[in-house]
Amino acid sequence: MFREHVWSNTPLGRLEDWSETLVATVNMLLLSPFAFTVFWGQELTLLYNDSYRVFLGSKHPDSLGRPAREVWREAWPVIGATIEDALHHGARSDFKHMLIPIELDGVLQDRYWTLCFYPVYENGEIAGVAEIVFDSTSEVLAERKLHESREESSRVLQSIGDAVIVTDAETRVTRMNPISENLTGWSQKEAKGRPLSEVFHIVNETTRKIVESPADKVKRLGTVVGLANHTTLIAKDGAETAIDDSGAPIRDDQGEITGIVLVFRDIAERRAAEREREAHARHLQEVLDVSADGVAELDREWRIVFLNEKAKEMLAGSGDVLGKNHWESFPSAVFDGSPWLRHYYAAMDEGKSGEFDHFYPAPLNIWMHITVRPASSGIVIYFRDTTEQHRAAEALRASEERLRLALAAAKGVGIWDWDVVNDLVYADEGFARLYGVDPAEARAGITIQHFTRNMHRDDKERVGHEIAEAVRTGHEFSSEYRLVQSDGSVRWVSAVGRCSLAADGRPTRFPGVTVDITSPKAVETSLRESEDRLRIAAETAYLGVWEVSLPAMRMECSDICKANFGRAAGEPFSYEDLLASIHPDDLAGMQEAVRSSVANGTPYRSEYRVYWPDGTLHWIVASGRGLYHEAGEPSHMVGVTMDITERRLAETALLQSEKLAAVGRLAASIAHEINNPLESVTNLLYLARGGTKIEEIQDYLDMAERELRRVSVISSQTLRFHRQSTNPKEVTCEDLIETVLSIHQGRIVNSRVGIKRRLRATKPVACFEGEIRQVLNNLAGNAIDAMHPVGGTLFVRGRNATDWSTGRLGLAITIADTGAGMSAQTLRKIFEPFFTTKGLSGTGLGLWVSKEIIDRHEGVLRVMTSQRAPHTGTVFSLFLPFQPAPR
Structure with missing residues (x-):
């Protein structure tokens, strides 16, 4: 009936445009088994169910x-004011057996009605009036007939409208009127002399238990008695009739009971009406219980006399409050300026309705919207939990404020909302300025063509297709394109939005946001060009590029990287394959270098030997660094590799050359050192041969022996200097320094060089002793040469120290001279191979080799120099960690 009706021609409009409250009310109306109607809106538009149709004819x-x-023009003078009062003032009205004439099938009839009117609320306002109605004409007429029957019975007992049975003192039937005969199924002739309980068989309607005979009860109590409610009379033929009755004693002049008069009546119709009213009351209770609002009723003593299920649920935190005083149950509602006090007392004492929003603290902790209405017995309160709405509103306010601040702070961000139906785009100032549109026009709304006309011609067609597809499907729109500005410049933007579709698939609104990404695009282009240059540079330098994910150790590498390890471009090459190819003697050092780099966040560098699949041995240098998550956890390592086999071979040759040169220099030094004592021995032996006295000859021989012991010491120190070990050995700073100085003792004296020592190191250092002595020998020899021929002072210092770049502890040795110092050009080249300032007497490999040795020890070799008088000279500082990594 409802869906087929053309509602667009009514004040309510189309069915799909109805409010949720109206839809819910109509659904309740249609589900009601009773005659139910709703008068909606100011026009009091009539809505009703099938049970109500019979009244319309x-x-x-x-x-x-x-x-x-x-519709009800004939009845409106009677009920119109009541309905209008409910609509405008929220008054609830109940009427029983109200005479209202109606026109039924063209005939005006007097009908009696039992009615209930109550307002229907929507968003706190009265939206309509609901009516539950019963046609009680038959009940009124029945009661009239009953009344007439009773009047008649007062004149003629046998014509009495009620059933009458008279018994004797022993409760045996003596007389019955026709109605009692009809209800019991017994004729007077059949019943006479029988016990009343046999003729008048009554049971409880609900339990079916036999009810005490009213005659027995009168006899026992000696007074007038009535039947209990819900009594059913079972007739002789088994027919059942709901009755009510009373019994009275018949007394003689002495007051003795000589009989009993039992009067009873058929109340089936009344019982049906009662059941109907009870069903109506239950229905109303069910309606209230399914309400989204809590409903409570307070009597004039402020006792809570009614709560629907929603109210019980919402107030459960305060315990069982039904029947208790409201103010005692909710003490937090009592305070100065309390809206509860103000509105509740206004409704109770002055009959004024009111509504308000307020927060009730623990134990409820909820926001409520409360409406209070006066009632005859007190007040009725409607309340709704609005906590989520308040939270949502607060969150929305905060979000809108954050958005406002973000948009105010952000540059190049614009918001748009396209009304697709009317083709009007509403946009903010940021969006308008990006697209070259007047901000005032954008706020007022203009067609989309105003915004698309400035798109770059190479992007316009593509973006148009993307917009059309988003409008057609309702899918997300996301696009990057260029906008040509009024000055001819081009800006990149990123636009994101989504088109909303109606139920029938038609597009309605298309909101979104546009961001100026010109700067990121420029960075992206620059980064891409930089990556291209880096790739070309790596390929040109034949550098392999690799990346290892941590901690899974999954490796990806370039074709050149694979080639460094003897693998083909398309051949798989994992991190496990890399480890398997490394020379066993180098594997631990490489893995420790990786671990240390990841753990300490320091750059990674390692040189190691690898076996190619063809069995040849190659040298690889790998360097890189770790990448870390924001939390500091390592995520990747990236770096490069290079095949340095040829360089290593060349370095080996150079090192061998330097060693040979060092041996030559050492041989010359030894020859010089030994020559002096040997010359002294020759002279002493000569003097001994010419001596004449034994004591004098013995003195010459003792002196010669001392000179020979000096030659032996020089030889031993020389052999110790060049003794090589395969593993690091611990040696003290003093031992290293003194050995080197003793080798150069002759040169130091002959060059008029003074020595100032300060050796404060207390801990031995683990190193390859021969290599470190070679470095110190080279530095000391260079310092002595720098002070030739004028002489000077050689400063030698040793101490415990810390390398602050790595935090490692170690030994620091400083060798300084007071020579002429070095120029800036010389200083830049001193660690380059084959660079020398000594002409033909120098190889140019000493400092280069020294630097390589210190690097292999994971140490540091630094130099400072000055040519500014009077503070000229050069200082070499050497740092060796106490425990270097194994090779």
Whole structure:
């Protein structure tokens, strides 16, 4: 009936445009088994269910959706004011057996009605009036007949409207009127002399238990008695009739009971009406219980006399409050300026309705919207939990404020909302300026063509297709394109949005946001060009590029990287394959270098030997660094590799050359050192041969022996200097320094060089002793040469120290001279191979080799120099960690 009706022609409009409250009310109306109608809106548009149709007769279905004043024009003078009062003032009214004339099938009839009117609320306002109605004409007429029957019975007992049975003192039947005969199924002739309980068989309607005979009860109590409620009379033929009755004693002049008069009546119709009213009350209770609002009723003593299920649920935190004083149950509602006090007392004492929002603290901790209405017995309160709405509103306010601040702070961000139906785009100032549109026009709304006309011609067609597809499907729109500015410049933007579709698939609104990405695009282009240059440079330098994910150790590498390890471009090459190819003697050092780099966040560098699949041995240098998550956890290592086999071979040759040169220099030094004592021995032996006295000859021989012991010491120190070990050995700073100085003792004296020592190191250092002595020998020899021929002072220092770049502890040795110092050009080249300032007497490999040795020890070799008088000279500082990594 409802869906087939043309609602667009009524004041309510199309069915799909109805509010949720109206839809819910109509659904409740349609589900009601009783006659139910709703008068909606100011026009009091009539809505009703099938049970109500019988009251309309031929007026149905034209009455549906029409103003009630027109449909019930004949009854409006009687009920119109009541309905208007409910609509405008929220008054609830109940009427029983109200005479209202109605026109039924063209005939005006007097009918009696039992009615209930109550307002229907929507968003706290009265939206309509609901009516539950019963036609009680038959009940009124029945009661009239009953009354007439009773009047008649007062004149003629046998014509009495109630059933009458008279018994003797022993409760045996003596007389019955026709009605009692009809109800019991017994004729007076059949019943006479029988016990009343046999003729008048009554049971409880619900339990079916036999009810005490009223005659027995009168006899026992000696007074007038009535039957209990819900009594059913079972007739002789088994028919059942709901009755009520009373019994009275018949007394003689002495007051003795000589009989009993039992009067009873058929109340089936009344019982049906009662059941109908009870069902109606239950229905109303069910309606209230399914309400989204809590409903409570307070009597004039402020006792809570009614709570629907929603109210019980919402107030559960305060315990069972039904029947208790409201103010005692909710003490937090009592305070100065309390809206509860103000509105509740206004409703109770002055009959004024009111509503308010307020927060009730623990134990409820909820926001409530409360409406209070006066009632005859007190007040009725409607309340709704609005906590989520308040939270949502607060969150929305905060979000809008954050968005406002973000948009105010952000540059190049614009928001748009396209009304697709009317082709009007509403946009903020940021969006308008990006697209070259007047901000005032954008706020007022202009067509989309105003915004698309400035798109770059190479992007316009593509973006147009993307917009059309988003409008057609409702899918997300995301696009990057260029906008040509009024000055001819081009800006990149990124636009994101989504088109909303109606139920029938038609597009309605298309909101979104546009961001100026010109700067990121420029960075992206620059980064891409930089990556291209880096790739070309790596390929040109034949550098392999690799990346290892941590901690899974999954490796990806370039074709050149694979080639460094003897693998083909398309051949798989994992991190496990790399480890398997490394020379066993180098594997631990490489893995420790990786671990240390990842753990300490320091650059990674390692040189190691690898076996190619063809069995040849190659040298690889790998360097890189770790990448870390924001939390500091390592995520990747990236770096490069290079095949340095040829360089290593060349370095080996150079080192061998330097060693040979060092041996030559050492041989010359030894020859010089030994020559002096040997010359002294020759002279002493000569003097001994020419001596004449034994004591004098013995003195010459003792002196010669001392000179020979000096030659032996020089030889031993020389052999110790060049003794090589395969593993690091611990040696003290003093031992290293003194050995080197003793080798150069002759040169130091002959060059007029003074020595100033300060050796404060207390801990031995683990190193390859021969290599470190070679470095110190080279530095000391260079310092002595720098002070030739004028002489000077050689400063030698040793101490415990810390390398602050790595935090490692170690030994620091400083060798300084007071020579002429070095120029800036010389200083830049001193660690380059084959660079020398000594002409033909120098190889140019000493400092280069020294630097390589210190690097292999994971140490540091630094130099400072000055040519500014009077503070000229050069200082070499050497740092060796106490425990270097194994090779």
